[in-house]
Amino acid sequence: MSPKKEKDIPSNPFSAEFNGEQNQEPTQKQEIIDSDTSAFDSSPLGTAFEKLSALPSQERKIKYSRTKNENGQYEREKSDESSNLTEKAKQEIQNLAHGYHVEIQPQHISLDEELEYIKSIVFNPTANDCSRKIESLVQWAAQDTNSSRYLRASQIEKKLAEVLQSSQEAPSIATFLLIGKLERIKNYNFIEEVLAMHLAKDYTKPSGTVDQIATLLRLNTPETNAMGHEVLDFLQSYLELLQNTFDESIPEGPLLTIMKELKNEIENTPNYLLREHLKDFINTKTNYHTTEAAGIPGGASKATAFNSAHIEDSYHFRLRGMNIGAIGMNPITRISPLHVGYYAHGQLREIYTRPEVEPRQIKEYIKQNEPEYNNFYSFFNKEALNAIRHKELDPSMGTRPLSIILELQETLKETKEQFFIDIDQINNFDELHPMVKQIIFAHNLEYIKNREGEDSPVPVSEEEYKALISPTQNLTSAQDLEYRQLMSSRMRKEIEDGFGIDLADYSFWVQRHFLSYVDRVTVDEVERLQAFVKEYGENGLKAFLALEQDSEAAEKILTIADTLDQATAKKLFGKFTEIADQTDTIREYLNQHFEGKAPQVEQVVSNLLRRAGRIIDSNATKTKQDAERISGELDSLNTDVLIFSSAFQALQQEGIDIPLAEIANTEFESVSMLDLPEHEREEVQNELKAQMKTNYTLRYPEKIVAIGLKGLEASFENPNSRVHILRHEGTIMGFFRIDERQDDSLYLGSVNIIPEATGSKLGEAMMKEIIDVESEDKKIEADVTLELMPYYIEKFGFVGVSVQPDYHGTGETLFGIEIDRAATPAFAPQSAQALYFDYHKLQARDIDETYEFETELKTRLDKTGPDKFYITDWEIDKENNQTIVTLQKALQPE
Structure with missing residues (x-):
């Protein structure tokens, strides 16, 4: 990778525009970009830009760049009211979005040799292939072990600081994207302090950063939304760094005045999740939050509020063998009915199978406490009650009981003793400030760690994690990032607040489906769904999501x-x-x-x-x-x-x-013909009749075929008849019907399950399941030929009950079979579980007397096993030299 030449990278290619001068002739680099926009203009991103450019200029609130006035205050730079916010920002965001999340193989990079390369990212996001440059640096930093990755990411940050130190020009949005990616490599640890200091310094040359962010927020494409989340993640992380540092040499500076300008963009951001992320970033500036995380740095942020809201959940899992990380900074909480997630810096880091083990023996720990320390509870409860009473006046009052805990810990440190805090002895525990709960939980977990060591649970593997999140396709790096962003603690809290639901109550499939929907629709559509979910809860949401892929059906919900x-x-x-x-x-x-x-x-x-x-x-x-x-x-x-x-x-x-492919292309449904729309009903009926005629003609005499078709056609007008249909790739491969009769019995007819047909095994199994279900409380009857009688007896449990020599005047002999579970069996065992039925067909050998028949029968049954058989009925047909025998086999109760 060779360094770029200085002449290819203007130090400030847009300075003329900022100074109110006319645009100069484009540089060679700009000409390259301008000439490569044909594909872009027809893309979703290009369409989004076209819509954005059509906005009246006053709606775009002209320029957002800020400089200091003579009084040292930051103010909006004066510019022509008609100037177009997006003309410059379009070029910048277009180039970044073109190569967003490109896959690049890691390669050797010398940061000293790539200095100009880095400068182009910091100051010139329109430089050719800027996204690929960012991705190259990120891939280089992400190689090898975690420690190496951290070191390389820090090296890039320090090099960025050098570039900023030598310039008076503010960094571009591409800088924020790069730093945000580096933070992810560093497991979301804060950026290097030297970089933070230079990001906060005063710049004499403003940049179009806020213009770029404003443009990014309005475009609402998958690429720009993901970029927007990354930029806001960095800005929020940077703000939290400033709130947690005691180094007064790092001022907030002009960079964080972006917050004031971006307030104007809340209403202009069409994507719901991005809008809420922007609001959360702006609210993070407030240290005190009156309801959830009062008095904590970053307490107004959703991520901090999420940690506080789930602090007890986190303690619960740590008591069950997952005592890893710091309870305040690293929540461990449910992320699905079967899994828990480990969070660091607001991001989902690891997924674990939900532990089912019993909690630690807390009572045993409490018994070992020295009695002299029990007065801790009276002092603590008194201070806690005072804090609860006054927290409405001053939210930070809620943290006052911390002094009692810290005093206890100092005493224990001096005496080298241990004390496990019994939460049951703390009054109004649920009303305590979250930071107080955190310190109590952390104290107890440290007690367990000192006694039993630290646990090392094994997380779900990367492959299994990706299969859980994206079962239908390989999870790309972009999709992985998208899911991790949407599953961040900040976004989880936003969903809880905005919809009144906990994503952890739903499967990963429902979560991804839900988040995907919310991320791609308009704010108005999301607000409509919010109102719907708040009224109809989990059932309403599942109904909507089950049909959401069919937009018309979802709208019907x-x-x-x-x-x-x-x-x-x-x-x-x-x-x-x-x-x-x-x-x-x-x-x-x-x-x-x-x-x-x-x-x-x-x-x-x-x-x-x-x-x-x-x-x-x-x-x-x-x-x-x-x-x-x-x-x-x-x-x-x-x-x-x-x-x-x-x-x-x-x-x-x-x-x-x-084969799964066979199942995937097979559908099964039960319908009443009268319930189908008229146009669909006629089509289905014709298909059923055509298939029945084809199948029956191959197996039955013509008169039986005619009777079968007549019965099928009659069922079409019967409101008490349901046809069970098996389709493969949309074509009917088999069916049967069940009619409900006036005496409450059922009739099985029109059976068209062909053994050699595709899907027949599944269809046969479904038919058996239906017969089993329907026969639980109703008698089922059917008429079959002699050839099919063993199949129905052995496969479905029917009993032969009658012979019909001239079936409906056809001259053909059919046999009546039934399943009647209410009938009293010939042998009644003591235990119903010991009762089994088995049926056989035997041919006669000129049998005239019962004795001879039973002797012949016994000879045959002896070959089948030692179980006892009881004859319930038989029919001797001398003319055709055959006998139909109904047998009941019963195991003797033990």
Whole structure:
């Protein structure tokens, strides 16, 4: 990598514009950039710039650069009211966004040789390939071990400080991006003090930094939003550094006056998450926060408030074997129902499986306390009560009980004794200031560490982490950064406050889906969703997210909330939640059995959820009757989802493997023809009849085919008939129907599950699950041919009950079979669990007498095993030389 020549990098290419002069002829570097904008202009980013440029100049509040006036106060630089905020900033942000998160292989870099290279980042973000230069430095710093990475990042920061020291020009936004990335490499430790000092110095030449940030905040593309979060992260971190330093040589300087100017941009920032991040940065300036983290440096920030709100959660997990890091700075808190996260500097650093072990033996620790120290509680409670009473007048009063704890610790240090604080003896513990709680928890954790050593839990591996976060595709570095930003403690607190929910209550899939939605829609859409979630809670959110990929169906969810009464709407959303939870279970199960096939697993889940969208989208939602109809269809869908799950697991238990690709392209649904829209109903009916005619013609006489088609057509007009359909890649591969009769019994008919067809194993398993469910409290009957009778008896548990020699006048013999669990068996064991059924078909050998038949039967049954069989019924058909025997096999109770 060769250094750039000085002549290629103007010291201040836009100084003429800042001085109110006419723009000079573009440099060679600028011409290169200007000539390479054709692709940009047609891109989403180019479209965003076009919209931004169309804003009236007064809405853009002209220039934001600031210099000191003669009184030493910072003021807006005077400029022409008609000047365009984005003309210069467009060039800068365009170039940065072009190469944002490019993948670059690490290579050797000499910082001394790259001095001009670094200057171009600091002062000239329009320099060609600025993003690649930033990424090259970052990749070089990120090599090797953590200690080496920290050292290299610090070296770059010091080199940046040298560049700033030798110039009176303020740094550009590219500098902030680079420093923000370096902070991430350093595990979010503060920047080098020498760099902080030079960033805060007074500059005689202003930069367009605030113009750049203002432009960045307004564009609302994935690239610029991610860049905006990184810039604000750095500015917030830098501010916290200033708030925590006692070095008065580091003033706030002109850099932090950016905050005052950026207040004007809150209303102009269209992205909800970015707008809230900007507001949080501006609020961080306030040290005292009256409700959450009063009196703590950075106490107005969401990140600090998050740490305070989750301090007890963090203590809880540390007592269960995760005593790592500092409890105040490193929260350990739930991030999903099954995982906890370890935070450092507001960022999610590690993911752990949620510990299920019992907490430490706290009572044993307390028993070992010396009684002479028990007067600590009376002194502490008195001071704490006084602090609680007066905290409304002065928020910092809440920290006064700290003096009692510090006094205790000093005494223990002198006597070399230990004391475990019994939280149960502290009055009004929940009302204590978060910093006081933190010190108490830290004291107890140090006690445990001194006695038992420090724990070293093993985090989830990087590969497993990426699979959890992004199961459907490889997680790119940009996506990884996006998720970590969205899962930062600041953003978690924002979601808690803005939506009244805790993201940790949801699976990673729901979290990413939710955050992705919030990040890409307008502020107005987010505010509408906020109101909806606050009213309908978790069920409403899950219903919305389950259908959000289908925008029309998702809009119907919000329409339901607008048109139906709250109780009815909540009932419907509860149905959706049941379905969403079932699909989550299926997703988890399939991911365990088909490792590395997450995209196909997501297709399976998507197929199941798509039906919910169709149910909503095809129904009116204006009346309670509409809601009842939808509720019934959702119940049916929920049953189908359960059947799908049970059927697949049953096949796995039987050792039958089905390719995931087959499952991914297979759908199963139960429908009543009268519930389908008219245009769809006719299409489905024609497809069912065509397939039944083809399948039946291959297996049955013509008259049986005609009777079968007649029964199917009659079911189309029967409101008590449901057709269960199996589709593969959209084509019907099999189906059957179940009719509910007037006597409350069920009839199984139109069975078209072809063994050799794709998906037939899954379809057969689903049919068995449905028969098992339906026969729990109702009798199921069917009519089958002799050839199929063993299949129904052995596979589904039917019993042969009758012979029909001339079935419906066709001249063909069919046999009546049924499942009636309420019928009294011939052998009644003491335990219902010991009862099993097995059925066989035997052919006759000129059997005329029962004795001969039973002798023949016994001879055959002896070959099947020692279990006892009981004959419940048989039919002897001498003409066809066959006998149909119904047998019941029962195991004797132990």
